[in-house]
Amino acid sequence: MTAQLSVSWLSKAPTVPERFVPSGARICPTTLTTSATLSSQSPTIQIVGVKSPSWQENGCANSNTFHGDQGESTWADLDTDLYYWTKAIRPVQWFPGHIAKAEKELKEQLKLMDVVIEVRDARIPMSTSHPQMDLWLGNKKRILVLNREDMISTADRNAWAAYYARQGIKVVFSNGQLGMGTMKLGRLAKTLAVDVNVKRRAKGLLARPVRAGIVGYPNVGKSSLINRLLKRKMCPAAPRPGVTRELRWVRFGKDLELLDSPGILPMRLSDQSAAIKLAICDDIGERSYDVADVAAILVQMLTRLPLVGADALHKRYRIDADVLSGTTFVEKLALSLFNGDVHQAAFRILADFRKGKFGWTALERPPR
Structure with a gap:
């Protein structure tokens, strides 16, 4: 069953939030028609300037690029992008x-x-x-x-x-x-x-x-x-x-x-990349972060992890991770399964990762 997108939703959907675009990338949205559906052709958004040529011309993720690449550069690039993704969201802080x-x-x-x-x-x-x-x-x-x-x-x-x-x-x-x-x-x-x-x-x-x-x-x-x-x-x-x-x-x-002993955290989490990973892995209180922001970043990480990729997301939700924006993916899932409730959609993505629904994988590899 397809979910019809309203004109009002489409007017807000085309742009990819800059806070979730890797450093050095720029976004070139094309015109969207009001008849788009979740199961039909997705909005066409071209991402240029990204280090790895992992996105096809029509904006769809080429997940095979990451499945075969286990090199250190993949993880290093991901760490760099994660640093920038965290800059524009509410800081994660938790110290009961x-x-x-x-x-x-x-x-x-x-x-x-x-x-x-x-x-x-x-x-x-x-x-x-x-x-x-x-x-x-x-x-x-x-x-x-x-x-x-x-x-x-x-x-x-x-x-x-x-x-x-x-x-x-x-x-x-x-x-x-x-x-x-x-x-x-x-x-x-x-x-x-x-x-x-x-x-x-x-x-x-x-x-x-x-x-x-x-x-x-x-x-x-x-x-x-x-x-x-x-x-x-x-x-x-x-x-x-x-x-x-x-x-x-x-x-x-x-x-x-x-x-x-009780869990011990620093009084202030100065490394926000680490803080986001704590939130994703449920190692920090849920009140300390915005679930939708964290889920959006997780989606972007999963599409780039060598052992996961965009295919795993599509297989789980039947939604293409077709743009470099986790926010768009979360919104699509909300419309598809939760009557537009972004919070529930975000929580589902986090829960599925924690239960291994995308396969078991670490979010870190040893530093060089």
């Missing part, structure tokens, strides 16, 4: 009151920890890295956990594994929901802190359990990871940020204690 209190308490507890387990979202490892974490930890032993490994491709996983191996960082890939990687994590934590009790015995002190603190951004899966380690639900966990609000020590067997 409980985070300030939790951060202060965490800094005190860090002094008691033998090893720190930092959990990040495997889809966005760089964006879920706290800028002050290195300063807080100093020379303390650390294990990096990339959680939700089931939500990224094998190519993504291999790229990040090689990147951290070159830096000599011990990394564990895990799935906190299913428990993959948790036993390896427990063994590694005990191994890194084995010298704790050696030193205590040398001083004539009794052995004690190794203390491991689990830290990271909101909703990256810290509590779920602990529950899987313990094989029972000891810490509250839910698929939304801000569930854990207090620090809590729990015992894992006789020789390991784990500290579950």
